[in-house]
Amino acid sequence: MRDLKGRIGSVASSEKITGAMKMISSAKMHKADMALRRVRPFRDQIQRTINHLISADAEYSSPLTEARPVKRRAVVLLSSDEGLCGAFNMNLFKRTLELINRGREEAGNSVMFVVYPVGKKASQFARKLVGKGVEIAVVDYMTAKSSGEEIARFTSELTRDFLAGKIDEIEVVYTHYKSASKQLLATRKLLPISAGDLVTGEKVERNKPYLFEPDVNTIYNEVLPLYVLANMQEAISSNRVSEQAARVMAMQSANDNAKELLDDLQLEYNKLRQQSITSELLDIAGGQGAQD
Numbered sequence: 001m002r003d004l005k006g007r008i009g010s011v012a013s014s015e016k017i018t019g020a021m022k023m024i025s026s027a028k029m030h031k032a033d034m035a036l037r038r039v040r041p042f043r044d045q046i047q048r049t050i051n052h053l054i055s056a057d058a059e060y061s062s063p064l065t066e067a068r069p070v071k072r073r074a075v076v077l078l079s080s081d082e083g084l085c086g087a088f089n090m091n092l093f094k095r096t097l098e099l100i101n102r103g104r105e106e107a108g109n110s111v112m113f114v115v116y117p118v119g120k121k122a123s124q125f126a127r128k129l130v131g132k133g134v135e136i137a138v139v140d141y142m143t144a145k146s147s148g149e150e151i152a153r154f155t156s157e158l159t160r161d162f163l164a165g166k167i168d169e170i171e172v173v174y175t176h177y178k179s180a181s182k183q184l185l186a187t188r189k190l191l192p193i194s195a196g197d198l199v200t201g202e203k204v205e206r207n208k209p210y211l212f213e214p215d216v217n218t219i220y221n222e223v224l225p226l227y228v229l230a231n232m233q234e235a236i237s238s239n240r241v242s243e244q245a246a247r248v249m250a251m252q253s254a255n256d257n258a259k260e261l262l263d264d265l266q267l268e269y270n271k272l273r274q275q276s277i278t279s280e281l282l283d284i285a286g287g288q289g290a291q292d
Contacts, residue, residue: 022251029244043230079119175242
C-alpha cells in the first residue's frame with residue numbers, strides 16, 4: 001500500500017504539471033495567433049497591389065519569376081525549439097523526406113538538395129540527412145522564435161542566392177494553422193514565383209483607371225521581394241501557432257491520461273485498504289471468539 005500511495009502522489013503531481021503546461025501553451029497559442037493575424041493584412045495588401053499591376057495594360061518582368069532547370073533545390077524546414085508537442089515535428093520531418101525522395105524519383109541524382117533547418121529539432125533531424133545529394137545549410141541566427149528582422153534578413157539572403165544562381169528553387173515545409181484543433185502539413189514554393197500564385201486573390205475590375213508612378217515594371221520589381229517576405233513571415237507565424245496548438249492538445253491528452261490513471265490507482269488503493277480493514281476486523285473477531 002505504501003508503494004501504491006507513492007504512485008498516486010507521483011501521478012497527481014504529473015496531472016498538475018500537465019494541466020499547468022496546457023494553460024501556458026494555450027496563452028502562448030493565443031499570442032502567436034494574434035501575431036499571425038497581424039502578418040496577414042500585410043500580405044493581403046501586397047497581393048492587392050500585385051493584382052492592380054497585373055490588371056494594368058503594361059509589360060512587366062522580374063528575375064524572381066523566371067523558372068530555370070533545377071540543379072540545386074533548397075528546402076526550408078521549420079520546426080520547434082522545444083518538444084512535448086506530440087507528432088508536430090515528426091510530421092514535418094516525414095514531409096521533408098517525402099519531398100526529397102519524390103524529387104530524386106523525378107530528377108534522379110542530378111539535383112542537389114540544400115536543407116535549411118529552422119529550430120533546434122530541425123537541426124537535430126537535418127544531421128541525419130547529410131549524405132549523397134543532400135547538403136545542410138546552417139543559419140545560426142535563425143530559430144523557431146526569430147524576430148521579424150532576422151526573418152527579413154534570412155529571406156533576403158535566400159533571394160540573393162536565388163538571383164545569383166546558387167539556388168534554382170526554394171520551398172518551405174511548415175504546418176499551416178487552420179484552427180486550434182486542426183493544423184495541416186503544407187509545402188509552399190517560395191521561389192521562383194509562379195504566375196498562378198500571383199493571380200490568386202480578389203479580382204480587380206479592369207474598367208477602373210490606375211496611374212502608376214514610376215512605371216509598372218519598376219513597381220512590380222519592388223513589390224515582388226515584399227511578396228516573398230510576406231510568404232515567409234506567414235509560413236513561420238503559422239508554424240508557431242500550430243506548434244502551440246499541438247502542445248495544448250498533447251498536454252490535454254497527457255492530463256486526461258493522468259486523471260484516468262489516478263482514478264484507477266485510487267480505486268486499487270481503496271480496495272487494498274478495505275481488504276486490510278476487513279482482515280483486521282476478522283482478526284479481532286477471531287481473537288474475541290478464542291477468549292470466549
